[in-house]
Amino acid sequence: MLYIGIDLGTSAVKLLLMDQEGTVQNVVSKEYPLEFPHPGWSQQNPEDWRRAVLEGVPELLKGFDAGQVAGIGAGGQMHGLVVLDEHDRVIRPAILWNDGRTAREVDYLNQTVGKDKLSAWTANIAFAGFTAPKVLWMREHEPENFARIKKVMLPKDYINYILTGVHCTDYSDASGMLLLDVEHKRWSKEMLDLCGLTEDQMPKLFESYEAVGALKPDVAAQLGLSPEVKVCAGAGDNAAAAVGTGTVGDGACNISLGTSGTIFISSGKFGVDPNNALHAFAHADGHYHLMGCMLSAASCNKWLMEDVFQTKDYGAEQAPITPDKLGNNHVFFLPYLMGERSPINDTNARGTFVGMTMDTSRSDLTQAMLEGVAFAIRDSLEVARSLGLDIRRSKLCGGGAKSPLWRTILANVLGLELELPVSEQGPGMGGAMLAMVACGACSSVEEVCAKLVQVAQTVTPDPELTARYEARYQQFKQIYPALKGIFPALL
CATH class of the missing domain: 3.30.420.40 (ATPase, nucleotide binding domain)
Known part of the structure; x- marks a missing residue:
């Protein structure tokens, strides 16, 4: 069987086709623009993501038996604020992870609301890139748009919605919103109330390796795939990349030198840095991790x-x-x-x-x-x-x-x-591996990592x-x- 991994990045989406032995059969990349409307601001049009994925998948499958594709999994840029109206139309450009417009909101959350409360509610404090400060900024500066919000989503979750029609997210990506009670894996009522949101406006929560649905018939036809192809919840880009490198289980570490840089330490149990200098997030393997x-x-x-x-x-x-x-x-x-x-x-x-x-x-x-x-x-x-x-x-x-x-x-x-690692395909590889678990080809994330991830070189x-x-x-x-x-x- 074959599996599609989607790496929804900041400058491009990278699509890969992987077989069940972990061999990457094909890769297609589609770039899209990044907007900087003011100094320190960063945003994108989700329509560009949608177009890139729907155009890229048929290219990815050229020369291959599309009937062998069993599942799709995505890893995506985290924290971006995607807001949909009652007709599931995008209300405004997505405010991205590297956007710095929320300094006042971050100061309000950390200083007025208080870091201790935020950490107790969400296991984290406010950072400019997180989603909740963006929601507060939108409520203050774009009240008419804020009033139209029917769903709050993250970038890769918008792609999953396009594919399946399901409003969903996974725990790893949701951890970076400052809206999730990470320890108990549920939306934080305190943070939703503070931001003027309700749980109905939030997507349904899944483990990264769980199937959220199958392809919508019209999308399947457009992509040249069976409507029985499963789509898993996927993961935030860093958690997905960690899966792709086999960084699962207690005490494993992964460093990523991408557009941003991360150090990712997986853990079998929940834990918080007392100073909140590191993020305490859920991991795609069903457990937790610390990340800088x-x-x-x-x-x-x-x-x-x-x-x-x-x-x-x-x-x-x-x-x-x-x-x-x-x-x-x-x-x-x-x-x-x-x-x-x-x-x-x-x-x-x-x-x-x-x-x-x-x-x-x-x-x-x-x-x-x-x-x-x-x-x-x-x-x-x-x-x-x-x-x-x-x-x-x-x-x-x-x-x-x-x-x-x-x-x-x-x-x-x-x-x-x-x-x-032998195959360094980052979040896309992790997404495809999560899809294997969702389709039952492996029983757990740990099993798929042990089966597929090999080390090519060690720098001492x-x-x-x-x-x-x-x-x-x-x-x-x-x-x-x-x-x-x-x-x-x-x-």
């Missing part, structure tokens, strides 16, 4: 290469950074191009080069950028270690993981063995280089606190 998320990771590389250096030859820019230069750079970079979430939770933070001199070279800036992202990921790793978690190795995925140099920097900055840290980076990290840690008070004045 930085807003700009591989996107920092894309920005520096394409927007500043005006090149797409990433390899050529990294070539001058020879092994002897690692841990010896005199330039630092704060990777806060869109503000920052974990662990500092500061929408005012900005990207910054520090330490440049007359002999600073182009490659010094490139190296500082790669190191800065690694240092920022370590900030979240240090929070996890402070909780007593003994993390010595991690899976590594995402576009940035394709760079051997960046892998080496990251392994030595973190002091971790980094394992690269070098003690001498790790020591050099330890000294550099201690210097890096001093830069943001020194600049924190300056950033608001720059806006």
Whole structure:
């Protein structure tokens, strides 16, 4: 049998076709635009997602027996606010995960309502990217649109609705809304009341590996598939990527260098970081996880290469950074191009080069950028270690993981063995694997991971280089606190 995985990303949807042995048979990518109507704002038209998926699936199936497709699973960008009216029409562009317009709402939630209450209700505090602050912003600034809301959804759930006609979400994705009681896996009445919403306006909750329905007959005909094809609830992109890398069970770790950067630690039981610097979310395997998320990771590389250096030859820019230069750079970079979430939770933070001199070279800036992202990921790793978690190795995925140099920097900055999966297809792979469970091909998420995930390569840290980076990290840690008070004045 065959399974379709949907990775609904920020810049494109990536569709993959996987067989039951985990071999990816075909991949199709469809790009769509991203809107920045004001500085710090980020939004998209859900119609672009719908069109990309409905056009992409028939392309994906060309040359294959569509009758062999048993299930579909999606992993998608988290936190985005998708609102539908009584006719299930999209009311306004979706406000995305990396949108920073909700600073006032976040301050209200954390300071006036109180972090202790939020953590008790949802296991998390407010971050600008989360969905609940966006709902409050919409109620304040677009009251006419707010009054029309019939359903509040997340990006990949809108695609599942298009496919099945079911208003659904899964626990992992819903965890990032600040509207879910994560520990008890139910909508938080306190947060819904605070946001002026009712439970009827929320989608039905499922485990990620549960089938939410089958394809609508008209959609099945359009896609060239059987109307008996099952669609599972899927997962938020990070939980789906974790499934794709086999990061399930107690104490497993995955680091993703995508547009954003994440460190994902799975757990068999519910737990909360006392300072809420890490997110406490449900996992796609039916259990829980802690996660640190930085807003700009591989996107920092894309920005520096394409927007500043005006090149797409990433390899050529990294070539001058020879092994002897690692841990010896005199330039630092704060990777806060869109503000920052974990662990500092500061929408005012900005990207910054520090330490440049007359002999600073182009490659010094490139190296500082790669190191800065690694240092920022370590900030979240240090929070996890402070909780007593003994993390010595991690899976590594995402576009940035394709760079051997960046892998080496990251392994030595973190002091971790980094394992690269044989098939690195991120959330799409995880979505297809969840679909296998929904269709009964495997009995659990743990079983499908054990069956399909293999490690292709392990990057081992070098003690001498790790020591050099330890000294550099201690210097890096001093830069943001020194600049924190300056950033608001720059806006």
